Amino acid sequence: MAEKKLLSRRSLLKGAAASMVLLAAACQPQVVEVEKIVTQVVKETVEVEKVVEKEVEVEKVVTQVVEVEKIVEVERAAEVTGTFWVLQKKDFFPAMNEWFRAQMVSFCKEKGWPLDISYMSGYTGGTPEIEKLIASVAAGTPADLIMHDLGIVQLRQAYALDSVSDVVEDIEAAFGPASARQKNDLYTDDQWWAVPYFTRSDGGWFQRSVIEGASVDIHGIRQFVDLWETLLEVTQPDKELYGWGVTINASNDGNWFRRRMFHGYGAYRQDETGQYCTFDSPEAVEAMTVMTDLYMNEKWESLLPPGVLAWTDMNNNEAYLAGKLIYTFNGGTVLGKAILDGNPIKDDTGFHAPPGGPVNEEFNSLSANNWMILRGARNPDAAKETIRHFMLSLENQDAIFENAPAFALPAYADVWAQSKYIQTNKTAAELEKVARDEFGRIPGQYPGPAQNPALASADAALIENDMVASILNGTPVAEAVKTCHERYVAIFKEFGLPGEKE
Numbered sequence: 001m002a003e004k005k006l007l008s009r010r011s012l013l014k015g016a017a018a019s020m021v022l023l024a025a026a027c028q029p030q031v032v033e034v035e036k037i038v039t040q041v042v043k044e045t046v047e048v049e050k051v052v053e054k055e056v057e058v059e060k061v062v063t064q065v066v067e068v069e070k071i072v073e074v075e076r077a078a079e080v081t082g083t084f085w086v087l088q089k090k091d092f093f094p095a096m097n098e099w100f101r102a103q104m105v106s107f108c109k110e111k112g113w114p115l116d117i118s119y120m121s122g123y124t125g126g127t128p129e130i131e132k133l134i135a136s137v138a139a140g141t142p143a144d145l146i147m148h149d150l151g152i153v154q155l156r157q158a159y160a161l162d163s164v165s166d167v168v169e170d171i172e173a174a175f176g177p178a179s180a181r182q183k184n185d186l187y188t189d190d191q192w193w194a195v196p197y198f199t200r201s202d203g204g205w206f207q208r209s210v211i212e213g214a215s216v217d218i219h220g221i222r223q224f225v226d227l228w229e230t231l232l233e234v235t236q237p238d239k240e241l242y243g244w245g246v247t248i249n250a251s252n253d254g255n256w257f258r259r260r261m262f263h264g265y266g267a268y269r270q271d272e273t274g275q276y277c278t279f280d281s282p283e284a285v286e287a288m289t290v291m292t293d294l295y296m297n298e299k300w301e302s303l304l305p306p307g308v309l310a311w312t313d314m315n316n317n318e319a320y321l322a323g324k325l326i327y328t329f330n331g332g333t334v335l336g337k338a339i340l341d342g343n344p345i346k347d348d349t350g351f352h353a354p355p356g357g358p359v360n361e362e363f364n365s366l367s368a369n370n371w372m373i374l375r376g377a378r379n380p381d382a383a384k385e386t387i388r389h390f391m392l393s394l395e396n397q398d399a400i401f402e403n404a405p406a407f408a409l410p411a412y413a414d415v416w417a418q419s420k421y422i423q424t425n426k427t428a429a430e431l432e433k434v435a436r437d438e439f440g441r442i443p444g445q446y447p448g449p450a451q452n453p454a455l456a457s458a459d460a461a462l463i464e465n466d467m468v469a470s471i472l473n474g475t476p477v478a479e480a481v482k483t484c485h486e487r488y489v490a491i492f493k494e495f496g497l498p499g500e501k502e
Contacts, residue, residue: 084114096400149200153451162373162380164195176412181368194370197390197411199366199368200408201428204353205327205349208349228244231244242304243327247315248295264357266357266360268446292471339406362437365437398419398420406427461491
């Protein structure tokens, strides 16, 4: 029989003590931390801990629950003082204008903001737009938000604009960088002074049936003289069909053509600093000689429609839409008009990136509509929130493109690929290369600052138009260029610039 082992008193006490330790451990509270997020609007973030003890009977286990409330700051919704006042450009496409106004009304209604939206043309009543806006800032009565295609130079001179860099940064984070041209136009002193909205089509427009029917690869033609030679081969004056429908008369289209010619030949109006005029140069003389020869040499007579030297901005539009021009320069309004009127030429119109000259062949860019906030506006926060509403929605951007086909185009790099509409319009897609030019150089301003007020003043004085007229009336080109240069220098000096080097 096995011998029984008796427990000593010491062993018994040790066992009892161990059991009590285990029991005590089992009865200790177990701490469980639960994070509870409370979102509310605050001016600063405060973290608060609130301890709540709850006894739960689970096999004699006490559970202690600790709730940590973290207050998360969210942006306070903008409030409006009085009425939110918006000024809108009345643009070419009625459908685009109407969509914009309807979207603005809907957004402000949703926000509970009283809205006053007016067309800029009605607001100015015939007064120059920039002048009117500057006066409103000086009087302390500016509109809250401007949607237009105005430049910033004069408004910046008058300290009439607020910076909008934070808004542009938000849009670029979503849709990539704004085009180089927009940065040249709207960015200075390390800040954005207007928010790019959409770029506006501009360039060469041609009848596909004529050009492609003659087996011409027009997109491979990158110098003006080569383009004129090609168009001379297909011009048909006996059928009232003329190859070249561009004037050099005083007009936006004429000025734009002349500036491209100068840039193509390496002739510039200012140096890199913007302090000195560099217009009187062999390159400028060569460019003006070639350009005016087009309108004075009998060789080109059949290329040009009758009376082209007296044309204004509307004449080339009308002639192209009437089917009398094979090629012209214009904004996208020429195609837009064909679309609005149901003109069959809309389906036969192609886009050509404008050419250059022997020094610079490739230089293209598109200007843009933009958003501005005037200094002293009562509701700048509401204005910024509105801009973000329109710009951070791809659907809202596509609505503009669709309501202004091949006229309104993306101003930000990634929108070209993300847009659902652009890919459905062949002509709009053809403009991507021009809109996204990596330099965005502006003929007439390069290589100096894009916002030189002296050049803006010279443009208003039409001194280059006077030069062209004098050459067409017999003044030697070199003499006319020199006179124009001297007038530039005088204007530079009016702005406190040296104008020319001694």
